Amino acid sequence: MHVLVTGGAGFIGGHLAEAFLEDGHDVTVIDAMDPFYDLGIKEYTLDVHREVADREGVDYDFVEGDIRNEELVNELVDEVDYVYHQAAKAGVRPSVEAPREYDEVNVDGTLNLLDAARNTDLERFVMASSSSVYGGREEYVPFSETDPTMPVSPYGASKLAAERYACAYNEVYDVSAVALRYFTVYGPRMRPNMAISNFVSRCLNDKPPVVYGDGTQTRDFTYIADIIEANRTLLDSDAADGEAVNIGSTDNIEIRTLAKEIRDQLAPELEIEYAERYDADAEHTLADTSKAEQLLDYDPDHTIREGVEKFIEWYRQNREWYEPLVMAS
Template sequence: MKKVLVTGTAGFIGFHLAKLLLKEGFEVIGYDGMTDYYDVSIKERRHEILSQSDRFRCKVGMLEDFETLSALCDETQPDVIVHLAAQAGVRYSLENPRAYTDSNLVGTFNILECARRLKVEHLLMASTSSVYGANTDMPFHENQACDTPLTYYAATKKANESMGHSYAHIYDLPVTMFRFFTVYGPYGRPDLALFKFVRAALNGEAIDVYNHGNMARDFTYVDDLVYGIRKLIDAVPAQAEGRDAAAALPNDSLSPAAPYRVVNIGNSDKVKLMDFILEIEKKLGMEIKKNMLPMQLGDVPATWADAGLLQNLTDFRPNTPVSEGISAFVDWYREYYGV
């Protein structure tokens, strides 16, 4: 039975990934700081659900606490590490950049050190579509230059990619970075747009719509996202000496100098923000009041993933339509909060 250490198992994506891995028979070791960036009770509930499996164990600790993290790794000896834990939130990085330095830079360095010492079969780490920054050539593909981050959050994630490449090269450590696009679904984060929109609508409040609604996002349903991660666990980047040039994938981001690859995980579709809101209104059976506002600092008008490499590597491409994903979220929200 393969053991997978997942950081951030009390978080939105980590919870869903751990649940999928447990369903498939893996042993999952969770590590989470249980920070109060948002309501801790929903994090506790996620861990309660995961703890119903006898193949799940978790440790509460901060990424910056190398002693605790390292002791857990030494004790459990995971075969694979999936590093999802981070200080999240594009806008919060404008208010508290130090939290991103501590978690996303120091914390990720600690993960790299643990992976190096354990000689894990594969280290997979979360990046973000935000690294594409000011790029306007869409759909975004993995080999584009990402030298224009617009927020400190994006800058820390781009730094994580560079840190991962250096460890892959120096230590022959197989590393896959995956770039998320706007993720949504049940048990989502309360600071994400869908959660905020549904909560406000059911409370009879107006929602804030930035750039006067002239925005588009590659909305990716969480089940699609974590299935993509699960499939990538088996797509281990080959070390240079073991590669077959004739078998190279088209548009592959595999490094020429390391067993390292970057992969987009997105729906490969741009959805206009106002169309997304309309789907919420249809599901709720009501019109939502809207505050039309200018663009926020650090935001981008559109994101759109080229997910061709993911499909070439795994035979899978996210495809859940937003109408279906929004419906599942609203059903969960109503049940969870009793509204």
């Protein structure tokens, strides 16, 4: 198969492209190389892709470009069998400062891809959505796909609009489209400004981890390997076409508990610091993954604690190049 991965130099997209190359597929990556965080991580990821492609003897192309470029998108989609759409303006907090840019990239960019797909024989269009579409209504935790979607940030609103377009194109234009609602993905090469990477980095450098708010808010942290397996399934299955599907760990943890556990492993003498919480942050997230289990045979392998242990091990092995990027974020 020939797979196009948008945002393929980023965290999730980078791991997806790597996995598809390892599976023997030809891969094209498009990424705008937006300096939202240090591009050193993306450049490292692209080097990994090239090494895997050479080892596996498959074709790999990297295109530096923007999904808002309609002509470029049409050209790329026309050449592939699958589109795995991971490109987006990420982050709840920065979306509050730039809502129109989030709409342009996350909604208009997705529409460009869907319009290109409706004029081809594409096997499947798989897009990354987010638990942010649910908003912060505690009475619906754990979140099910049948629960109301009430995002409380421009980021969440843009992801909801994008996934609704994908499902509509499945219905109206017969584009086989699936939206996967990710719940706080983490793991090797994650964005350096994420909570787990910051907690680990600060503790290893004898600096106290900083928790925003009182730390009682909870998150369903999902390890990257489980995300990849869910996406791999969609190469062969049409069971989720036209659907939005939760992909989480089915487990959650208080942020203060997570900070304490990382602190206790790495620097037990440190005191945790607390800072003002951001209003756009959801209070709690937890995925009901029964739909993913039914349609995709989804069964996540990693508890939060197991995944964090793996990340810490990877961090130590890659500390020389990764840590300066985290500390600068």
